[in-house]
Amino acid sequence: xxxxxxxxxxxxxxxxxxxxxxxxxxxxxxxxxxxxxxxxxxxxxxxxxxxxxxxxxxxxxxxxxxxxxxxxxxxxxxxxxxxxxxxxxxxxxxxxxxxxxxxxxxxxxxxxxxxxxxxxxxxxxxxxxxxxxxxxxxxxxxxxxxxxxxxxxxxxxxxxxxxxxxxxxxxxxxxxxxxxxxxxxxxxxxxxxxxxxxxxxxxxxxxxxxxxxxxxxxxxxxxxxxxxxxxxxxxxxxxxxxxxxxxxx
Numbered sequence: 001x002x003x004x005x006x007x008x009x010x011x012x013x014x015x016x017x018x019x020x021x022x023x024x025x026x027x028x029x030x031x032x033x034x035x036x037x038x039x040x041x042x043x044x045x046x047x048x049x050x051x052x053x054x055x056x057x058x059x060x061x062x063x064x065x066x067x068x069x070x071x072x073x074x075x076x077x078x079x080x081x082x083x084x085x086x087x088x089x090x091x092x093x094x095x096x097x098x099x100x101x102x103x104x105x106x107x108x109x110x111x112x113x114x115x116x117x118x119x120x121x122x123x124x125x126x127x128x129x130x131x132x133x134x135x136x137x138x139x140x141x142x143x144x145x146x147x148x149x150x151x152x153x154x155x156x157x158x159x160x161x162x163x164x165x166x167x168x169x170x171x172x173x174x175x176x177x178x179x180x181x182x183x184x185x186x187x188x189x190x191x192x193x194x195x196x197x198x199x200x201x202x203x204x205x206x207x208x209x210x211x212x213x214x215x216x217x218x219x220x221x222x223x224x225x226x227x228x229x230x231x232x233x234x235x236x237x238x239x240x241x242x243x244x245x246x247x248x249x
Contacts, residue, residue, distance in 0.1 A: 029126075030130060033166050034136060037182065038176065042131050045130075060128055079113075095184070099147065106134075143200070168220055182197045
């Protein structure tokens, strides 16, 4: 995404098509967190994990820094290598490779995590907490309009469908205060001014809200609600409550 690119308006797209729940989730429960940068996804995911463990519910939390649950040494090393190439790359490397390259690298990461970690855990009947799923990637690329829409949407359509998706929203000005800074990716590579971050994140947030409305996600404004309040409301959701009730202990 370059400075010369014009950001698009949010598109009325319901994200990759949903498949039958029984086909994907098997016996487990998949709770996915979505939101813009600085919305509080990791904080809330960790708090939910802690609450579930207090309840003696078998669960795992998966994010880009913790994604080697239950893997043998060779697979864990493979995951670590791909993680380092994508998320640990120097800024000079990122700036010399195309948007298309990074998009497909991210799609490969989400496919790898789904195949090796999420699906096996669901088959075991675990609760899987997915911190920062793929919809933010989709929203960013739809806003930037730097790749064809069918490629952006189609690259993720076969991943496991969450039982419940939670959108954490926050005004980008507050997100910036929380973060204290931002990367070029977080401003859409449109500049290094705070207004560049705010402008890009505002459009990504609008796209995520379109997804949320079309797919009936839970939505919370983290500038108005505390983490523990949000976790309590997630656990009170009827789908979550029914499934967790059968897995406790």
